[in-house]
Amino acid sequence: MHVSVLLLLSLTTVATARTRASWAWSSLGCFVDRDVPNRLLGSVIMTDAYEQTVERCLARCSAYNYALVENGRECFCGSTINNGTSAAMSECNFKCPGDSTEVCGGVWRGEIYEKGPSAWCVGAPGPIFTSEEKHFQVQEL
Template sequence: MIGLLLVEATQNAKSQGTDSWYEYLLRAFLSYPLNQAFLFCGTSKYEREYKRPDHRFISLSKAQNINRLCRPNTFNIFANHPRLLSVPTSSSVNMKSTTLSALGLLLSVGPINANPLQSLNPRAETPIPGYTYQGCFTEATNQRALINKTYIDDSLTVERCAAVCKNYAKFGVEYSRECYCGDVLQPGSNSAPAGDCSFTCAGNAAETCGGSNRLDVYQKNPPPPPPPAYTAKGCYTDDPNNRALTGFSTVNEALSVELCAAICKGYTYFGVEYFRECYCGNTLAPSSQPAQAGECNSPCSGDNTEICGGASRLNLYQFN
């Protein structure tokens, strides 16, 4: 697993001395072997407290839950190559007049990006069958974004939260181990930058479970529409002296395709003809043959947006 630090050069910052925390950080990483990763906890506020390398760096092999090793609002930084911690090449930056701040963490498997300072999305949603990922969201104003159910689990995964919230329209994972369920996001919960949701799940480091006061929100997909009750077979000929369908027939001034289908329920076929005629049957007479679609051109008397056959022409349907 490769850790990549994203850094930003903030110009016109207060001049820093040679012992500033970020310069020490750069020099310290240079002393470690290549292709090894370490964790750093701290901000410039704790510069003196974290001076000693044994306090700053923890080998990744010892990190069981990397998001819980540092105090909230401290930097969580990984590096496996000292060149990943270089000044951006897009501009000439004086280290003594620049503040470097950690923007996010990218964990990936495979080769390092050729430009480690390129802006990257540090997280990716976990595909959950039956759900659509909606994005990273803030908590609501003075309350949780999802209020119907709360579940805390030191082995939390996105799949586990989905199972807990199966009876709700939405679920969200937060701060590695927190799961929230609800049908709607409460007022004040707004979309947040994707990088704000970068905490790995407590139960699966390959998944992302929100961030500090940030939720990865998933929405349950609507159920698929039921399969159609019948299938249109096309326009067919119908001889008044030898009807295509002989099981039952009726004339109705309010006729529509749906009404004829209801009338013929229990039969194999039904057909609508000449504005207002409805026919039902279990077999189609051999004399009835496919006709040109344009020959079925009579609007239904009960719904003129539908076609109900034509003169001696039947729009034929088969029940599924």
């Protein structure tokens, strides 16, 4: 006997379903930076004197594990932290030029952000599906 079953499954991810893990940034605090060759995050730097924000820096550093905002306008990216010495958060006190409600480090002081997986959304466990159809064919011979 030959039985053939075609199952068409169409699921859409909703707010209560478990979704893919995304990468989230979290602050490690304020740190003392030093000049080359002892920079906290190496030499990958981008400056933005007029529109720097924490979010812009984090977006620019998306390919790295760490981001640092310093001196109000500087953004450093790196895969490792080079011997950082912590400083009081009050020493990271320069307002970001692109958003004065945010703080973008200080003089030789930078706030380091670390990228890591965020928590799963609340919901039922199980496989992850997107808004695409999945086709399964089961055959019993």
